[in-house]
Amino acid sequence: MTERVRVDVAIVGGGIAGCSAAFHLRRNGLSVCLLEKGALGSQASGVNFGGVRQQGRHFAELPLARRSREVWGRLAELIGTDCEFVPSGHLKLARSEADLDELERYADAAAEFGLALQMISGARIRSEYPWLGESVIGASLAAEDGQANPRLVAPAFGRAARMLGADVREYTAMIETTCDGDRFRVHCARGIEVSARFLVNTAGAWGGYIAAAFGEPVPIGTTAPNMLVTEPLPSFVTRSIGVCGGDVYVRQVARGNVVLGGGHGWADLGLERSRPLTDVSTRAIDKALEVIPALKSALVIRSWAGIEGQMPDHLPVIGFSRTAPNVIHAFGFSGHGFQLGPVIGIIIAELVTNGASLSPLAAFDIGRFGGTAARPLAAAAYPAQEGE
Ligand SMILES: Cc1cc2nc3c(=O)[nH]c(=O)nc-3n(C[C@H](O)[C@H](O)[C@H](O)COP(=O)(O)OP(=O)(O)OC[C@H]3O[C@@H](n4cnc5c(N)ncnc54)[C@H](O)[C@@H]3O)c2cc1C
Numbered sequence: 001m002t003e004r005v006r007v008d009v010a011i012v013g014g015g016i017a018g019c020s021a022a023f024h025l026r027r028n029g030l031s032v033c034l035l036e037k038g039a040l041g042s043q044a045s046g047v048n049f050g051g052v053r054q055q056g057r058h059f060a061e062l063p064l065a066r067r068s069r070e071v072w073g074r075l076a077e078l079i080g081t082d083c084e085f086v087p088s089g090h091l092k093l094a095r096s097e098a099d100l101d102e103l104e105r106y107a108d109a110a111a112e113f114g115l116a117l118q119m120i121s122g123a124r125i126r127s128e129y130p131w132l133g134e135s136v137i138g139a140s141l142a143a144e145d146g147q148a149n150p151r152l153v154a155p156a157f158g159r160a161a162r163m164l165g166a167d168v169r170e171y172t173a174m175i176e177t178t179c180d181g182d183r184f185r186v187h188c189a190r191g192i193e194v195s196a197r198f199l200v201n202t203a204g205a206w207g208g209y210i211a212a213a214f215g216e217p218v219p220i221g222t223t224a225p226n227m228l229v230t231e232p233l234p235s236f237v238t239r240s241i242g243v244c245g246g247d248v249y250v251r252q253v254a255r256g257n258v259v260l261g262g263g264h265g266w267a268d269l270g271l272e273r274s275r276p277l278t279d280v281s282t283r284a285i286d287k288a289l290e291v292i293p294a295l296k297s298a299l300v301i302r303s304w305a306g307i308e309g310q311m312p313d314h315l316p317v318i319g320f321s322r323t324a325p326n327v328i329h330a331f332g333f334s335g336h337g338f339q340l341g342p343v344i345g346i347i348i349a350e351l352v353t354n355g356a357s358l359s360p361l362a363a364f365d366i367g368r369f370g371g372t373a374a375r376p377l378a379a380a381a382y383p384a385q386e387g388e
Contacts, residue, residue, distance in 0.1 A: 020345025207331025
């Protein structure tokens, strides 16, 4: 038997973007049905590194990152938990003079966006961070950046949305969408059919399937950042750490475990599976030891990867569809969507409610890839995609 649901907005994808959208749309008084094929936050949003970092972001993304950082600071007030967000600061390390120049140039440009970065070099880096290795000759510090527990955030937004009356359906995949006059008819697993005025595509690495089904294919790839975590150690990594070149990143959680990432594992979009690769993990450990030698005796207790949608220009797709009125895309976050997630919901709510966002979105327009093609509105016709 078919269960029929009638709402203003159907959201496909219950990662941080979709859950935050459900919450903010409800706050704007719209009725919402959120469809997630697994559990909320079970893909990239729940398994990422946990970096809440503005430093180093593309300048097109910085206005969104700045706005999102403000929301991170208010999570407890908004959704009833801070999701272990800690403004530990983010220290980006220089291992050469060229790196230092790069950091200085970025700091000057970022100041225009209101992001304050503090350069630290020479004797100061040694005295303030004695646990950093000899290869580090300087750094820039984003004092207001930080880290949070990725396991908690999407479910917390989902719970808060539910408390405001959102209809949140886990283990409910969207199978096919058709357009019926001015409403979408979203056919889902388990015999559920959702009728909605707006359709929001927050399907993460799978977002390209939905865009293609609406006749606007995008060149999305997949990446699988390779992650490791150690046993709990006495606290000493006081900042979240990144490096110029991005080959390793490290943070220590309150319980003492050190989380580190570097390189890419294996992922298969069709199978919905990812896993770390041993040689990539070994290289990431070597890189981590270069910058934090005191980790040399730490025991790695777990490794993993996740499936992330990667656009060729490393910028997400955010905004209205070019082919289908009232379809809004927000996917392909290219490794940045955890920090951006809290504001993505606000932006989607603005687009639905007002037809425009307060944030500049031109750089994220799906039209930048140029491809539109006449395709049936059928998710069942999604082509298989290859990982990178
Ligand atoms: C290992 C790793 C480390 C990372 N580290 C960081 C970091 O430190 N900082 C940072 O800012 N970003 C980081 N990222 C990126 C960040 O995690 C993602 O950009 C972000 O989580 C994307 O959120 P999302 O909601 O768009 O996608 P997802 O979390 O992937 O959610 C999309 C959801 O859509 C669902 N879905 C897809 N198709 C359908 C369908 N047909 N029907 C129903 N549901 C569907 C999926 O099941 C999935 O749950 C990392 C990513 C990974 C994988």
